[in-house]
Amino acid sequence: xxxxxxxxxxxxxxxxxxxxxxxxxxxxxxxxxxxxxxxxxxxxxxxxxxxxxxxxxxxxxxxxxxxxxxxxxxxxxxxxxxxxxxxxxxxxxxxxxxxxxxxxxxxxxxxxxxxxxxxxxxxxxxxxxxxxxxxxxxxxxxxxxxxxxxxxxxxxxxx
DNA sequence: GCCAACGTTGGC
DNA sequence: GCCAACGTTGGC
Numbered sequence: 675x676x677x678x679x680x681x682x683x684x685x686x687x688x689x690x691x692x693x694x695x696x697x698x699x700x701x702x703x704x705x706x707x708x709x710x711x712x713x714x715x716x717x718x719x720x721x722x723x724x725x726x727x728x729x730x731x732x733x734x735x736x737x738x739x740x741x742x743x744x745x746x747x748x749x750x751x752x753x754x755x756x757x758x759x760x761x762x763x764x765x766x767x768x769x770x771x772x773x774x775x776x777x778x779x780x781x782x783x784x785x786x787x788x789x790x791x792x793x794x795x796x797x798x799x800x801x802x803x804x805x806x807x808x809x810x811x812x813x814x815x816x817x818x819x820x821x822x823x824x825x826x827x828x829x830x831x832x833x
Numbered sequence: 834g835c836c837a838a839c840g841t842t843g844g845c
Numbered sequence: 846g847c848c849a850a851c852g853t854t855g856g857c
Contacts, residue, residue, distance in 0.1 A: 683855085705840075727857055786856080804838040806854045 676715060677802060677831075679723040679734070679800055679819040680774065681808040688813055689724045689736045692776045701749045701758040701771040710811040712744045712772045715811070721831045722774060723820055725800065731785040738786035738830070748760055780824030794819045 680700070682688070692698055703709055722738040746767035749757040762768035789795055799810040812820075821829055 682854090704837095732856070785838060808854090 675720055676717070677721045677723070677812040677814060678711070678716065678740075679725055679810045680738070681725045681727045681810075683728045684726045685728070687777070688726065689738075689779060691777070692724070692738065692774065695771055697746075698760050698769050699766070700774050701747045701769075703747070703754050703771060703808060704757065704759070704769065705808065707807055709769060711809050711811065713770050716740050716744065716772050716809075718743055721817060723817065727808075728801055731787065733786060734780070734784040734789070734824065736779040736824070737777040737821070737826065737831070738774050739777055739830075740777035740814045742771040744772050747771040777830065778828075780826060782823065782825050784823055786822060789820075792819070792823075 684690075687698070687703060703712065718740050720740040722740060723734050724736045724738050725734050726732055729778070735791035746764070747757070747769040748811065749755040749761075750759045751764055752758055758802040759770075767794065786800070789798070790801055795801060795816055798812065798816050799805055799807070821832055826832075
């Protein structure tokens with residue numbers, strides 16, 4: 675099993691929204707590196723840290739998991755969608771998306787500025803200068819550090 | 834709102 | 846294949 679961090683601007687899709695929806699297709703990703711992670715590496719059951727970007731403050735806010743492996747992103751075929759891509763067709767889809775399922779909000783949010791101070795997170799992709807990737811792999815040790823910092827009564831990933 | 838960093842596009 | 850121009854991300 676692998677671990678991930680997924681970014682979303684709360685104004686477009688927040689963890690609160692995911693809680694209401696329970697599950698969502700992570701569609702609209704139009705970056706090849708992020709797409710390749712979804713297609714090749716993300717598997718059902720993987721752990722996901724949910725990050726609010728462009729937020730006040732930007733922070734890791736909770737936990738989710740991958741509930742379905744990648745499938746073609748149908749928004750890329752939809753002319754009315756803002757995610758429409760004329761180069762992506764049902765016969766030859768260019769973009770894919772996984773399904774993400776809500777687990778919990780952390781009891782403590784983890785603002786970016788605080789995470790930068792932690793020696794135990796050295797090497798975490800999120801903290802690297804210029805890192806804009808919306809889907810990032812997270813090492814198990816970093817995942818555990820963040821889960822413990824976030825505090826949850828029941829955390830399926832910390833047994 | 835600014836702007837650094839990064840990704841993509843397209844002319845050549 | 847190079848690279849300038851442009852667009853986007855996202856912290857601050």
